[in-house]
Amino acid sequence: MERHEIREQLRSVAGEGRPDRDRIWARIEAGMAETVPAPQSRTRAWPRMAMAALATVAVMVLASGVAWQLTGRNEAPPAAPASTSTSTPSSPASAPPRAPVNRSWAVTASVDPNSNAYWAQNTLVLKVKHKLTGLAVTIRVARTANVAATASWLSLPASDFRISTDTTASEVIYRWTLLPGRTIRPGSYTLAAQYNRGAGHDPRQDAYSVRSDGDLSAGGHF
Structure with missing residues (x-):
């Protein structure tokens, strides 16, 4: 299975929006079966190991993508409001009533x-x-x-x-x-x-x- 085919498989699975590891493995196994005859020699075992590593990475990436979507990706968390102290201005003390001034x-x-x-x-x-x-x-x-x-x-x-x-x-x-x-x-x-x-x-x-x-x-x- 060529690299571009593996990339297409991963992109297809990612487009579904929900990671399914078993389903990913099934698609990779099917692709490998088409190009790799059984039994395989030890010298040809590295593609399967590489595929396993890529599948694991794919699952982790997809899981991260779903979690990001659930939390609202590309949206910065709201900034905490700056703490401000509010104090009611003290009312000026009421001046005692002044006696009327008789100017006459x-x-x-x-x-x-x-x-x-x-x-x-x-x-x-x-x-x-x-x-x-x-x-x-x-x-x-x-x-x-x-x-x-x-x-x-x-x-x-x-x-x-x-x-x-x-x-x-x-x-x-x-x-x-x-x-x-x-x-x-x-x-x-x-x-x-x-x-x-x-x-x-x-x-x-x-x-x-x-x-x-x-x-x-x-x-x-x-």
């Missing part, structure tokens, strides 16, 4: 230094930066022992305001409200509430509030 005026509260154990004055100083067309000021004095209203005053024209003093079971309330159509020019102004009191009165219990144009407001304690 500022107010400070204090207890008059001439106050004593039996009489006191709670004072507000209002610094106006721009003309105001509305203003409402309130001072509330806690009614501890012997607290009673005596008087109130302001450095602005009293005729421009509606002024009142009210007494309840828990406090004395002083109010100044700018009348419609009146204005307050820029400057520094004082509003004060005077009252009698007992030795145990603590002005830190007293409170104030200021509201102006656009409902801008401020408040606190003395």
